[in-house]
Amino acid sequence: YVVDKGNHRHFMEKEIYEQPEVISHALSRYMDFASNTISDNINAIDFKATSSLAISACGTAYLAGLVGKYWFERYARLPVEIDVASEFRYREMPLSPSQAALFISQSGETADTLASLRYCKDKGLKIGAVVNVRESTIARESDAIFPIMAGPEIGVASTKAFTCQLAVLAALALGAGKARGTISAEQERELVRHLAEMPRIMSRVLNLIQPQMESLSRELSKCRDVLYLGRGTSFPLAMEGALKLKEISYIHAEGYAAGELKHGPIALIDENMPVIVIAPFDRFFDKTVSNMQEVAARGGRIIFITDEAGAAASKLPTMATIVLPDVNEIIAPMIFSLPIQLLAYHTAVFMGTDVDQPRNLAKSVTVE
Numbered sequence: 001y002v003v004d005k006g007n008h009r010h011f012m013e014k015e016i017y018e019q020p021e022v023i024s025h026a027l028s029r030y031m032d033f034a035s036n037t038i039s040d041n042i043n044a045i046d047f048k049a050t051s052s053l054a055i056s057a058c059g060t061a062y063l064a065g066l067v068g069k070y071w072f073e074r075y076a077r078l079p080v081e082i083d084v085a086s087e088f089r090y091r092e093m094p095l096s097p098s099q100a101a102l103f104i105s106q107s108g109e110t111a112d113t114l115a116s117l118r119y120c121k122d123k124g125l126k127i128g129a130v131v132n133v134r135e136s137t138i139a140r141e142s143d144a145i146f147p148i149m150a151g152p153e154i155g156v157a158s159t160k161a162f163t164c165q166l167a168v169l170a171a172l173a174l175g176a177g178k179a180r181g182t183i184s185a186e187q188e189r190e191l192v193r194h195l196a197e198m199p200r201i202m203s204r205v206l207n208l209i210q211p212q213m214e215s216l217s218r219e220l221s222k223c224r225d226v227l228y229l230g231r232g233t234s235f236p237l238a239m240e241g242a243l244k245l246k247e248i249s250y251i252h253a254e255g256y257a258a259g260e261l262k263h264g265p266i267a268l269i270d271e272n273m274p275v276i277v278i279a280p281f282d283r284f285f286d287k288t289v290s291n292m293q294e295v296a297a298r299g300g301r302i303i304f305i306t307d308e309a310g311a312a313a314s315k316l317p318t319m320a321t322i323v324l325p326d327v328n329e330i331i332a333p334m335i336f337s338l339p340i341q342l343l344a345y346h347t348a349v350f351m352g353t354d355v356d357q358p359r360n361l362a363k364s365v366t367v368e
């Protein structure tokens with residue numbers, strides 16, 4: 001069918017606003033909301049018999065996998081080895097048929113991801129594909145396909161595919177936890193219930209933050225460099241925020257684990273480089289706030305992306321505070337993706353770049 005921009009200026013904007021709808025498709029494929037349980041289709045990979053999981057992907061799909069690593073390890077006690085596909089395929093890591101491998105790709109055609117898949121297949125691993133395009137080469141060559149149900153993604157900068165990849169990885173991690181007996185039936189029901197609420201919360205957040213994102217982006221568009229910080233699952237989000245901003249606005253940005261600040265990037269802090277701190281009120285919050293303090297003490301300007309509990313708990317002066325609703329940990333990465341995407345989008349719009357077709361980039365990288 002024909003894909004158009006509807007009432008939106010760019011495909012990217014349309015795809016950002018489509019997220020509540022497509023994520024509900026992704027969730028309902030892997031969860032039963034009548035019983036609040038994970039569906040059996042997750043068992044296309046025998047997670048119980050799996051000794052560890054290897055994940056490989058590129059770009060945004062890799063960063064989704066990095067969030068997935070935290071979930072698989074936490075909820076399923078399943079060790080995860082993850083790498084960008086261009087390194088994974090040449091690392092000569094020891095692999096055995098007792099392991100399973102997951103390949104995450106929107107297009108399903110990314111050359112390095114496909115090569116990593118073939119490498120693992122050769123070593124006898126069970127292969128799972130988290131893909132958007134179900135007819136793709138990566139899907140065809142896998143033992144188990146986990147479609148992300150995002151619908152066609154036209155904008156070169158991935159948005160809805162990222163959050164749908166996260167939704168599917170959350171389902172897989174909880175399904176693996178169920179199979180391995182590392183989460184109880186009660187935990188499963190509770191986490192699935194939180195996931196079921198996500199589309200509604202996403203719609204609310206998109207409406208809530210839109211005006212603030214536009215005005216903040218005007219400020220960001222004047223900057224040469226931006227630093228993103230986060231801990232736990234907010235660390236991959238920090239890298240995703242930086243990737244999104246640099247791809248479409250051409251502003252230099254880096255995403256760092258907040259705890260690494262002292263090990264180098266703190267030398268860059270001055271009033272010219274905004275620091276975007278992603279910190280829901282989770283078990284890492286206090287530690288991230290102490291990193292924020294280090295930034296503030298050196299005259300750094302902070303854009304603080306937090307939730308209501310986090311905003312109430314921190315009294316540090318910021319350039320701006322983006323306050324999201326308090327949500328369960330399992331859905332925070334998807335909810336916190338929204339301001340990150342909108343900041344990048346509006347900054348690029350202010351700068352007048354070709355948002356949907358940024359220079360030098362292709363939607364699908366089919367050569368090495």
Ligand code: AGP
Nearest residue numbers: 059060061105106107110157158
């Ligand atoms: C995301 O905004 C990028 N354009 C890029 O990093 C992309 O995620 C990467 O090339 C992987 O593509 P795939 O998901 O189609 O494999």
